[in-house]
Amino acid sequence: MAPDNKDKDQKLLWRIHHWTGLYAGIIIGILCFTGAVAVFIPEIDSLILKNYYSVSSSTISDPSALPSINNALAETKKQYPKMSGLLIDMPEKAGQVATFSFSVKGEKKSDNKFYYLFIDPVKDKILGSRDRQNSLANYLRQMHVRLYEGFWGRQLVGLGGIAFIVVTVTGFLIYGKFMKKQPYPKIRKKNTRILMADWHKILGITALAFNFVIACSGAWLGLQPKLMQWFDIKAPNDHEFDKVMDPKEDAKITVDWDEVFKAVRQEFPGLKPGYIRASEDGTATIEIHGSIEGQIYEKNINTLVIAKKTYQPVFKCDLRNASFIDKFYSVQEALHFGDFGGLGLKIVYTILGLVSAFLSISGFVVYLSRTNKKEKRKTSPLKTTFIYSMLILFVLILIAMISMFIGYRQASTLAAYIINGGLAIFLVYSLWKYILKKMNPKASLPVS
Template identity: 75%
Template sequence: MKPNNNDKKGHNLLWKIHHWAGLYTGIVIGILCLTGAIAVFIPEIDGWIQRRYYSVYTTPLSAPALPKIDNAFTEAKKQYPKMASLLIDMPDRPEGIATFSFVVKGKDKASNQSYSLFVDPVHDKILGNRDRQNSLANYLRQMHVRLYEGFWGRQLVGLAGVAFVVVTITGFLIYGNFMKKQPYPKIRKKNVRILMADWHKILGISALAFNFVIACSGAWLGLQPKLMQWFDIKAPNDFKAEVIIDKKEDANIAVHWNKVFKVAKQEFPGLKPGYMRASEDGTATIEIHGSIDGQIYERNINSLVISKTTYKPLFKCDISKASFRDKFYSVQEALHFGDFGGLGLKILYAVLGLTSAFLSISGFVVYLHRTDKMKKRAISPLKTTFIYSILILLILIIIAMISMFIGYRQASFIAAIIVNGTLAIFIIYAITNYILKKMKPKASII
């Protein structure tokens, strides 16, 4: 039975949507899949770097005990009397190291310095320091979350996630019937185009469920700040305390962190503190954010807020007791990074992430082969794809090197030029091409 014209039109429309969505966002999707495959190991990578290059480690006690950081905190205040915006990150393993991340304010914002102190939470002492912003862990997260660009980056990542959703769904609708006719996982080797096309289809179908979850959660996480602003969405652990004292008075209140751990243990027994923050805005509060073993939610989504003066609880968020809406909100990041099933799941996420990155490359090769005769290119599709891939990889490596060895601001500035420049060129190209097509239907500047 031959397909009717409506079926053909529907198939052609799906193919065009898949083709253009993949072509114009494929590079961004490829970068996000590549960096995401590495970013799932950020805690493990950072822990290895701490031990290997900073020689910081601790010997856990034989019996479980509450962390101790009061002496280290007192010493940090002596070394950096102008510290502000202190964030205390606690380890998730008994042999892990805590970090004090803070800013030392200068004459203006540009002269502020960011620091991270490595702290032994067992023996209560400072082990070393580094610039937090210039770390590999920060580079991986910033590149994956916002392409290292502060203004448009996160929105572009979110839109790339939306495009990835479109590509995944249309790819399934287009190639689902095709895969019924071709034994799985048979790869035809007639020529490069067919070889790459078959790999593209088979890997796309194999990673379909993974790609759909990653695309949907990535789209949400990328567009989350704007969507929450536009639709007045509140995070489940969002708590707004009232201002009760002067900001300077609030910042000068001494915090006994060992007591904070005891209060957290008493008021929220299952909570494993992930990070803590004392207020400097006049609310006189201490926030303790953490995770609960066995939950499939993003890290540190549970929280406890206590008074900085009385150490009495003011707010508690146990996500296991929250509404379905709040649970759905809180599961997105965990699903996106595979941060709930141990090292084995992370390895699976990394393999599937690299598979998704390959889909961008194979799709580009197939596109170039399809249009090669019409465009009469001097370089073969494989060579063109190889050059583009190496160029993009070099750019990522260069930005990483600048970020780690020169400075975060300099790397961010270069990334902003590349991202915004590429976006501007693309918009100008699209408008110019559209105008020329209207003026001369047969003309094209592709």
């Protein structure tokens, strides 16, 4: 290839990297920062339960003993006779509590109430309750997965993942050759732009493999609902059953949970139940979703479904016997959150996640430094970046406070206004800049 063509290709890569990072940098930065914290959601939630709610499970004297929840569930039904949609979450480790989450319908949809009870699966009793939606764990999960915006927040996260892929790949193609000429990890301190540019390049190359994995898995997880709908993709544990009775009769069937846990141990050895749901739609089934120790797959992707009356198996999804495609599908979430390698791997994920968040900040500083003279800004690039970063951090904390102490609905409404308002302002600003550029071509920004 001729030298001038190589130069053109390099400039094109630079433009793609520059504009993708500039326009998607805020979303990428927020996702990387919240993701760095979100990997510790189970540990954070466990500490809150022990120190704020003062709840923990009793010690099991016999490690082979089965959990027991019959009495706790009977007591729950007495307190909430109109409960529906019961979801039972089992503890991941000894000493942690199980939980019952369910709803009680009101006269209007807005009057529906949601409950979340702590259960000791050893002594089989209710320990307390909290509002699940208003918890810190739920805030971290919702902010990272959908930016706390229910309508199209998840799609924005998926698009942010695609932008992250573009930035990662173009960054490698641009700066890979540059890093061969510069001793690693040498940082030049000539001025702010060069200093931040060197940090940007070196940290970007260091976290390259991590960023690529996180970007690809994040793009898939964000766009997953739409992609599965458009291309008729089925999850490995997807299953449908015929209705065999009236849904009301199905909901009235009393389940012996001791028999359920016995059936799980017998029919699916090695399965550690994560969450359990009894049908209320007339199929008369009980779904047990769980994990198998040592597997690098999405939590609770392995599934056993048993009949509600006989406790006999009617469906089983064991990823150990699944196809390569199903295994590849199921590994994405585990790779994205790093919850398969213990505490050490989570710490590595957190450090690299914060590094990736810093790349958005350093890239913005470099952009401001490049254009500072042309734009004649009064505020220094570092100060401007600091102000923007603190403003974004303030918004994240504000939404967290509203979510935990006022309500999930109010927090998600605020997030929707901020995201949709921000997108509207961004589109108007971009259109205005485009029009000005067409009217005055000489005012266009330099590309190198």
